[in-house]
C-alpha cells in the first residue's frame with residue numbers, strides 16, 4: 672500500500688500529464704483539457720471511511736492543493752452508495768492509538784476539503800449517511816442522483832455529530848433546518864434534500880451529474896482565483912479555525928466517550944442490526 676501511495680503521489684505531482692492513478696481506495700484522474708481532478712472512492716461494499724481510506728483521501732487533497740488544482744469532483748465507484756460514513760469498526764472496541772490516528776485524519780481531511788482553495792463538487796451517486804453526508808457538505812456544490820438518502824443521522828445511533836459536522840450543514844441549509852435535521856437524525860430523500868438546499872441539483876444519471884459539474888466549474892472561468900478563494904475563506908474560515916483551536920480538546924472528549932461501555936454496547940447492537948438486515 673505504501674508503494675502504491677508513493678506512485679500515486681508521484682503521478683499527481685507531474686502537472687503536464689493526464690493522470691489516472693488506481694490507488695487501492697481512492698482513484699484519482701485528472702482531465703488534461705480542463706485540469707479538473709476526479710477522486711473516486713472505491714472501498715467496497717459501501718465506502719465506509721476507515722483510517723486507510725481517509726489517509727489516501729487526505730493526501731490526495733493535500734497534493735491537489737500543492738499543485739494548484741483547477742477543481743475536484745468527489746464521487747464513488749459504487750452505483751448505490753456514495754459513502755456509508757465512518758467505518759463503524761473504527762469505533763467498536765478500538766485500539767486507542769489507531770482510533771486517535773483515525774480521528775486526527777478525519778479532522779485533517781475535513782480541513783483540507785472544506786477549506787480547499789480550488790472549487791469542489793460532490794457527485795453523490797448513492798446513499799450518503801453521516802460521514803458520507805459530511806464529505807458531500809464539505810464540497811461547494813452537490814449534485815445527487817435520484818432515489819437515495821443523505822443526512823447526518825448520528826443521533827439515531829446514540830452519537831452526537833461534532834460541531835464541525837453541524838457547521839458544514841449550517842453553511843448549506845442554515846441554522847433552523849440544521850437543528851431540526853440533527854436532533855431528529857433525519858436521512859433526507861434526494862427530493863427532500865433538494866427542497867431544503869442540502870443538495871443543489873438532482874439528476875438521473877452519473878453522466879448527467881458530471882456534465883452539470885463541468886458547468887459549475889465553468890462559472891469560474893472569468894473569476895480571478897484569488898477573489899474566489901478569499902471569498903470562500905471569509906465564509907468558511909471561522910468554522911475551520913474553531914476546529915483547529917479545539918481539535919485536541921475534542922480528541923480528549925472523544926477518547927473518554929468511545930470508552931463508555933454503554934456506547935460500545937449501542938455500537939455493537941447497531942453493527943448487528945446492519946448484519947441482520949442482510950439476512951432478511
Ligand SMILES: CC/C=C\CC/C=C/CC(=O)SCCNC(=O)CCNC(=O)[C@H](O)C(C)(C)COP(=O)(O)OP(=O)(O)OC[C@H]1O[C@@H](n2cnc3c(N)ncnc32)[C@H](O)[C@@H]1OP(=O)(O)O
Nearest residue numbers: 717719755756757758759760798800801802830929945946
Ligand atoms: C465516538 C465517536 C463519536 C462521535 C462521532 C459521531 C460521528 C459519526 C459519523 C458516522 O459516519 S457514523 C456511521 C454512520 N453510518 C451509518 O449509519 C450507515 C450504515 N449503513 C447503512 O445504512 C447501509 O449500509 C447503506 C444505506 C449505506 C448501504 O446499504 P446496502 O447497500 O443495503 O448495504 P448493507 O447495509 O447491506 O451493508 C453492506 C456491508 O457493509 C457494512 N456496513 C455498512 N455501513 C457500514 C459502516 N458505516 N461501517 C462499517 N461497515 C458498514 C454492513 O454491515 C454490511 O456488512 P456485512 O459484513 O454484513 O456484509
